[in-house]
Amino acid sequence: MANSKLEYIWLDGYKPTQTLRGKTLIKKDFSGKLEDCPMWSFDGSSTEQAEGGASDCLLKPVGCYKDPGRAGDSYIVMTEVLNADGSAHESNGRAMIEDQDADFWFGFEQEYFIWDPETNLPLGFPLGGYPPPQGPYYCSVGAKNAFGRDIVERHLEMCLEAGIEIGGINGEVAAGQWEFQGFAKGAALAGDEMWIARYFLERCAEEEGLAINWHPKPLGPTDWNGSGMHANFSNGLMRECGDQATFEKICQAFDGDRIKPHVAVYGADNDKRLTGLHETQSIDKFSYGVSDRGASIRIPIGTVEDGWKGRLEDRRPASNADPYKVAAQIVKTVKSAC
Ligand code: MG
Numbered sequence: 001m002a003n004s005k006l007e008y009i010w011l012d013g014y015k016p017t018q019t020l021r022g023k024t025l026i027k028k029d030f031s032g033k034l035e036d037c038p039m040w041s042f043d044g045s046s047t048e049q050a051e052g053g054a055s056d057c058l059l060k061p062v063g064c065y066k067d068p069g070r071a072g073d074s075y076i077v078m079t080e081v082l083n084a085d086g087s088a089h090e091s092n093g094r095a096m097i098e099d100q101d102a103d104f105w106f107g108f109e110q111e112y113f114i115w116d117p118e119t120n121l122p123l124g125f126p127l128g129g130y131p132p133p134q135g136p137y138y139c140s141v142g143a144k145n146a147f148g149r150d151i152v153e154r155h156l157e158m159c160l161e162a163g164i165e166i167g168g169i170n171g172e173v174a175a176g177q178w179e180f181q182g183f184a185k186g187a188a189l190a191g192d193e194m195w196i197a198r199y200f201l202e203r204c205a206e207e208e209g210l211a212i213n214w215h216p217k218p219l220g221p222t223d224w225n226g227s228g229m230h231a232n233f234s235n236g237l238m239r240e241c242g243d244q245a246t247f248e249k250i251c252q253a254f255d256g257d258r259i260k261p262h263v264a265v266y267g268a269d270n271d272k273r274l275t276g277l278h279e280t281q282s283i284d285k286f287s288y289g290v291s292d293r294g295a296s297i298r299i300p301i302g303t304v305e306d307g308w309k310g311r312l313e314d315r316r317p318a319s320n321a322d323p324y325k326v327a328a329q330i331v332k333t334v335k336s337a338c
Contacts, residue, residue, distance in 0.1 A: 009196070058081070058083070060082050104233060110198070147176045169181070177225065226272070247312070
């Protein structure tokens with residue numbers, strides 16, 4: 001039988017923002033199934049995950065998907081990083097998720113900039129200057145306002161072909177800024193698929209000599225929008241209860257002592273984005289409200305109109321946050337309330 005290409009991907013130990021790594025394993029007679037993906041290892045001293053003297057870290061496969069961007073029989077294998085003794089590595093956000101069942105559903109709205117490493121500017125920005133101010137770019141069409149659609153379309157196609165659930169895509173408020181929406185039932189699965197989608201996006205951009213900038217405020221303290229990763233979430237109770245008091249109780253559980261642990265995993269440099277301007281609440285404040293895009297947590301009008309059944313949206317997570325850690329913290333807080 002033919003050789004199969006398995007790209008094992010994992011999160012490195014870089015602080016404060018982890019990045020994706022990957023390497024290829026060639027396997028003969030591969031079934032395509034997760035249970036037939038072997039454990040593997042890598043040199044953790046090259047990824048800030050181990051000292052040189054004892055550098056082996058383990059890669060434990062947690063998801064196996066078709067890799068539509070590569071010729072032949074190709075797969076992406078999502079893995080989590082373990083220490084040599086099999087315990088979870090401290091960089092392993094997936095291991096922080098308490099609840100491994102599919103009761104919690106997550107929808108992440110991932111914003112990002114397509115970035116030109118040569119100019120160090122977003123695609124669509126002229127060298128040494130700025131394009132016309134924000135206004136025409138959001139959901140735009142035409143080469144004057146929409147920059148990088150080839151990459152965005154190829155990314156969408158790859159995700160759908162691989163079986164990653166994507167709810168949609170759109171052009172965002174700044175030039176060169178876009179969004180995709182991921183969805184999954186189960187916190188760990190949601191994290192797996194967001195990281196794979198990010199990996200595909202990086203590779204689509206790389207093919208064009210471009211990069212993805214995940215920073216929440218890559219253009220600094222200007223009037224250009226930052227990038228977020230709004231986290232929509234629900235559990236069975238929220239989808240069924242039909243009760244405003246339950247939603248109030250859950251929202252209130254995010255306030256007070258819980259502001260800090262949430263913000264701590266909502267992405268580095270998020271204070272530059274959560275300023276109280278550009279449809280954000282300040283990073284040190286907490287508020288919630290129906291349809292309120294200036295709140296920390298928005299209660300979508302749909303949830304109210306469905307008789308208080310459905311989701312909430314935490315608007316604070318930044319584009320560079322780890323979806324595993326975001327989901328883990330949300331699960332913890334919601335469970336503390338009900
Ligand atoms: Mg958006």
